[in-house]
């Protein structure tokens with residue numbers, strides 16, 4: 001089972017599947033349609049986020065910014 005969302009990217013459910021799955025679904029419930037401030041895609045993000053996971057990755061690795 002592969003879990004992905006725009007807030008955190010890929011989820012590893014191996015360590016604590018029950019707990020992690022619950023958190024994943026909570027994140028999904030909280031997420032709202034948001035236009036990413038970098039790539040301008042419409043993504044599902046938690047209300048206080050304004051950048052999608054792939055842009056955050058790019059920022060952190062210095063590819064953009």
Ligand SMILES: [Zn+2]
Nearest residue numbers: 036039052055
């Ligand atoms: Zn983005």
